[in-house]
Ligand SMILES: Nc1ncnc2c1ncn2[C@@H]1O[C@H](COP(=O)(O)OP(=O)(O)OP(=O)(O)O)[C@@H](O)[C@H]1O
């Protein structure tokens with residue numbers, strides 16, 4: 655397994671109340687494979703991705719990044735944060751490109767976080783941008799791009815370090831049907847080519863069915879289809 659989790663629990667305090675969002679999630683993602691997760695709004699999909707990326711701490715549970723075992727209830731160490739830049743790429747619904755940086759610089763951010771060689775990374779960034787069909791937008795700032803183009807840039811950024819895993823949280827959620835379809839095809843195809851495993855959160859059944867395996871998050875646990 656390239657990514658796995660056992661018994662992930664997460665609860666949030668809501669005033670006096672304690673809400674248990676995840677109640678023991680088990681997950682396994684094999685190398686160079688894809689898995690989609692569906693579930694009602696508010697069921698904890700984003701929370702789960704944040705735990706797997708070690709951006710949030712769990713109430714309890716274990717995570718493995720390849721052979722590295724992690725206690726999900728502890729905060730990510732500096733070493734893990736450095737490792738994460740090489741291990742994981744993330745694609746968000748709202749793109750989260752840095753508005754002050756141009757397209758090429760946005761893609762290169764991930765490479766510099768991972769301490770990669772600048773010239774090699776630049777070549778790879780250009781290669782990925784051309785694969786995404788936005789090579790000619792390199793010097794534009796994100797504000798001048800359409801939503802579909804922004805998400806293509808975000809996919810290139812996620813893939814810059816040849817990550818073992820890509821986490822995508824409703825990557826087509828802000829796009830119209832046709833653009834969403836094009837972006838999803840690019841995401842699936844490029845993860846496959848790069849041999850990056852893909853964990854895809856989506857509300858779209860057709861997209862979910864395009865992955866190797868499908869699962870539903872319901873009542874705090876992940877159930878395979
Ligand atoms: N930081 C937080 N503090 C308190 N409650 C939170 C926090 N983050 C998430 N929650 C709650 O946890 C639940 C799960 O949220 P989450 O964003 O993971 O859902 P989701 O499945 O991604 O939903 P959507 O499909 O709408 O994106 C929600 O009830 C939400 O209000």
Ligand SMILES: [Mg+2]
Pocket residue numbers: 699700701823
């Ligand atoms: Mg969400």
